[in-house]
Amino acid sequence: MDKLKNKDHKQIGQELELFFTNDIAPGAPFWLPKGMTIFKELEKYIRELTEKAGYQETSTPIMVKSQLFKESGHWSKFGEHNMYNLTLSDEADDTKPVSYTLKPMNCPESTLVYRFRPRSYKELPLRFSEIGRLHRREKSGEVNGLLRVRQLTMDDAHIYATEGQIFDEVSNILDMMIAFYKNFGFEYEFRFATRPEQRAGGDEIWDKAEKDLAEVLKKRRIKAGDKKGDGAFYGPKIDVHIKDSLGREWQLATVQLDFHQPEAFSLTYIDNDGKERRPVMIHRAIFGSFERFIAILTEHYQGAFPLWLSPIQVSVLPIADRHNEHAKKIAEELEDNNIRVAIDNNQETLQLKIRNSTLQKVPYLVIIGDREVENGNVSIRTREGKDLGQLKLSYFLNRLKEEIDKKI
Ligand SMILES: [Zn+2]
Incomplete structure (x- = not known):
């Protein structure tokens, strides 16, 4: 394949009407109906996988008091x-402004879901998934289509487990x-x-x-x-790097082991003793x-998404009006x-x-x-120009x- 002829996802996104960006919201895509179809199919797929693997879906607020972070x-x-932080005055006492943050990560709020009530060892591992919308303040010069955004949606999950369950859980995730x-x-x-220079938690837990x-x-x-x-500041991780059809490498999946946040948020469970x-x-x-x-997939397939992800799967083309x-x-x-x-009955x-x-x-x-x-x-042709006959x-x-x- 001639790599020079490859289009980037922004150009394909424009031509196939998947998404666009506008200076009114730098780094935050506007999804068009066709792009949203791909988004929803991926959402459906990840939900199928997580439900089968025993996850329970949660949803936590986008904006919380900064104190949590x-x-x-x-x-x-x-x-x-x-x-992104904003200071709002307290309704009851406007001399006391309160600082709020648009969540850049779901983790701290997930711990609140865990702490909702006392937990027993019998419930563990507890697997909470969340398709969470996050905001990160990337510099405006660095935002790039869907590849580098300020508003992102993550297929996130947090698993709470006993130490004895770590092997199985991490292994299943891999x-x-x-x-x-x-x-x-x-x-x-x-x-x-492994451990970064700036980190939370002592050497023993690392x-x-x-x-x-x-x-x-x-x-x-x-x-x-x-x-x-x-590693993340709270724990080491195993990342998955993939190579796309253009030979480029991307870091996508991650699994991270964290002893720090359970400590910071005083998470507990009652053991069998x-x-x-x-x-x-x-x-x-x-x-x-x-x-x-979606940016990577768009460039990987050059817009020719597999059938299950294609916004329009079949075009019906009548030869004449009759x-x-x-x-x-x-x-x-x-x-x-x-x-x-879609039917194309244009003249x-x-x-x-x-x-x-x-x-x-x-x-x-x-x-x-x-x-x-x-x-x-029906007479069928493929987008590759193959005639499948009647x-x-x-x-x-x-x-x-x-x-x-x-899903092929
Ligand atoms: Zn997390």
Whole structure:
């Protein structure tokens, strides 16, 4: 493939009407209906995976009092200048202004969900997922389409577990990541990131956390490159780096072991001997942020998304006006089967209709002419220009459903 001819996601996003940005909100995308379809499909997929893996979904406020991020250590680590803070006067007493922060991360609020009531060892591991919208104050010169944004949506989760459950939990997360990336055809590599210079928590807990993660990698015989000193400020992590079709490397998935925040927020559970103990916290994201992941997918596929993600899955192209009615019937039948369909009944030649749908990267084109009206079959072409000939509609539908289910 000629890499020079590759378009970036902003150009593809414009041509395929996926999203746009506007100076009115630098670093925060406006999602158009077609882009939102991709977003929703990914959301559906990640929910399927997490529900199957025993996660429970939560949602926490976007804006909270800044005090929470002071307690968690984010305030001193990232500095207030990397977060969005606003000072509001207290309603009851406007001489007492209160500082609020737009959350840059979900973790501290997740601990409040954990602390909602006393927890027993019987409930652990507790796996809370959250598709959370975050705000980070990237410099305006650094924001870039969907790749570097100020407002991002994360496929986040926090798992609260006993120390004895660390191996299984981290191991299951690694499996989930592998399955996910294989599905998209990405090559992937693991990296082990250890304690950074600026960190919270003493050496003893860092020794333990690093040892635990190293043990998972060893027992699972997973080779991981080193990212010395690149851990989160609260704990070490294993990151997954992927290579896209253009050979570029991206860090997306992460699993982080955290003994610090359970301490900072005094999290406890009652063990089977009736004593209070401290759970560990495992942070994980499979694809990181929806925005960045969609940018990478868009460039990886150059807009030709797999069928399950394609905003329009089938274009129905009547050859002449007299075929419009039959085309409409075919489109309705496809829609009834949850296929995303568009009919092109503009007054144009078939060649031009095929060209337009192909430029829009619609995976399948259904052509309706006299023969198709007569025998009730459909003529199928792919966006790659392959002619699949005449098929029975039911056969075509099964083929679509199978392809969608397999996410290929
Ligand atoms: Zn977290």
